[in-house]
Amino acid sequence: MTTACRTSWPGPPAGREDEPAPDTADGDGDWPQRLAEAVTAADAPDAVFAVSRHGRRTVVTGGTGPSPGRPRDRLRYEIGSATKAYTGLLLAHLVDSGLLTGGEPAAALLGARRPPGRTPVTLAHLMTHTAGLPALPAGFYPRALPAWRTNPYGRYPDARVVDAFLRHRSRHRPGTRWHYSNFGVAVLGHALGAATGTDWQDLLTRHLLDPLALHDTAPHPADGLDAVGHGKDGTGTLPAFDAGGFRAAGAVRATPHDLLTFLEAHLGPDRCPPLTGALRAVRTPVLRRGFGHRHVHTVAWFRHPTDGGPLYFHSGATLGQQAFLGFRPDTGTALAAVCTRRFRSNDPFVSTAYALLAEQRQRNGTAPAAVR
Template structure:
């Protein structure tokens, strides 16, 4: 939205497309107001057995098409959460191991200089690889397109050339350093581990998106989506060919809420303390995602891997965890040049928040912080 005026909720014949429960109306409206610069917002909420998906505004400034629950938004680094689940899925199948070093997948001439030991897949998934935030050479490739598509000219071959000349900033496992480079490399390696080397998007669709029923999620920039804005200027669809596992996906509020439901179910099943009433959200259906390979992968994804300084923060596979008296809270955010996204869930009380806006992340983080605060408020119940 512009300024602080509320966005119009999507309507159909003068009526809201989906009735908004009273408990969801105030938090959803507050998040829409916090999305400064956006003309389109979707807020999806879960509170126990109740859910709400609330769309606001239009898919483009001045455009007639209203945002609906089916509108696709770029989700940026939320893609990393899907890459983490794909990693766990391949690990459950026995195709890879979390402790596998890069050298299992890449020839010696491509490997970065070793510092204190080999980098493993788990290091990449927990931001402890020592790799920098961005690959060497990417900034040069981005000249002229930095404010539109900074990754568009950076290919998979560029990724491997960059890796060969990278000098890690720390020994693997020594410290957490957020890295688009690291998780993008992880996505690349996961495709190499599968016979035929399918593209990242195709492999994810086969192993994760299809089984979970996330039909509106994918990495095709040519499919219809909301228009993204950077300081009021429309941005072209996001492209990240060399690092798709770090930020290539588009999704919808309902799809992301379904992912959070599945992860929360897995966390509750793995730790009975996260489901004190002995009830889960019941979203798993009959496709086997609650058991077998994908069910085990969901549980593995949410298992805490690292305890960070301060005593209240943990890392799972990509997911941030905040340990609170009322139970753990999982969260992650994402952004592209034209979109901002948040996803978080609290398995103990079966609450979740998805917040999507078609504007670049703001410096004050008001929209993202508001989404996190909404999750905490719902969590406290």
């Protein structure tokens, strides 16, 4: 579904938000029980719910399946579309560093032989889902169908993603409509590589993973280190996810501890040079859409209001795993949740994780914010 939207990019970094003091609110001692209940509700072979509250971590693991060979919180999990939070931060950092502006035409970077339309699709359009692209390329489904239940994305490599983008002719002017697009963010990854002469995977490692010491995060599988995905009913194992040419949109896999480290960096940008400017920039709204422009997005996150301040989050799923990442500067809380079961209708996993974060009280003891 497409809706009218209002965009602004690139914008100034977010104004300084009050950093929470390192004290704890009433009820913080309930975290082990609340997280254990969330693990049970996930109803997955493996589940981990991890919270950082003012830098103090609580991690609870469990599952319906047998214990894997490593502790569940030390396995790497496929986070699917939550990868976009990493790609968004990467773009913000490249802009903050002066290497890019965000306004570069993607087609020109990718070697288009003829000029794009009157309003070219820019890097910022791709990241903010306003490029006028569908969720997936038109030719994706015929190629993916033979491997639909195992690895459909793996059948659509880099060159096909780029070629599909260069051939696409949108009915809408870029920047005027929002439509969530794995295709667009995948193209962004290839455009960033073309603009810098460095593959997206290497850009991610050099500019984000290494500076943040995310040593247990990578965009590729590693035998013995990764959790194994399962079907909707939690049975029947699935092969490791192959993102094909869509790596920038969904390839990252990480341990719950690395996910918390990533989120904690967003809660304390000043403690993470040289990413401080980018970490602040990804809090800034760049797009408002829907009736009354109620839906707010940054370059990396969905942004919802609470009674105390904004809540930032992104979820993701592969064929056999799910993830939720979110943080709240007003309460100094970050939450990462992962499980090894395919998404199903009326699934409680994301809603449970979101509610845990949204219901946090502020330090002054005000009532929990309603989930919106």
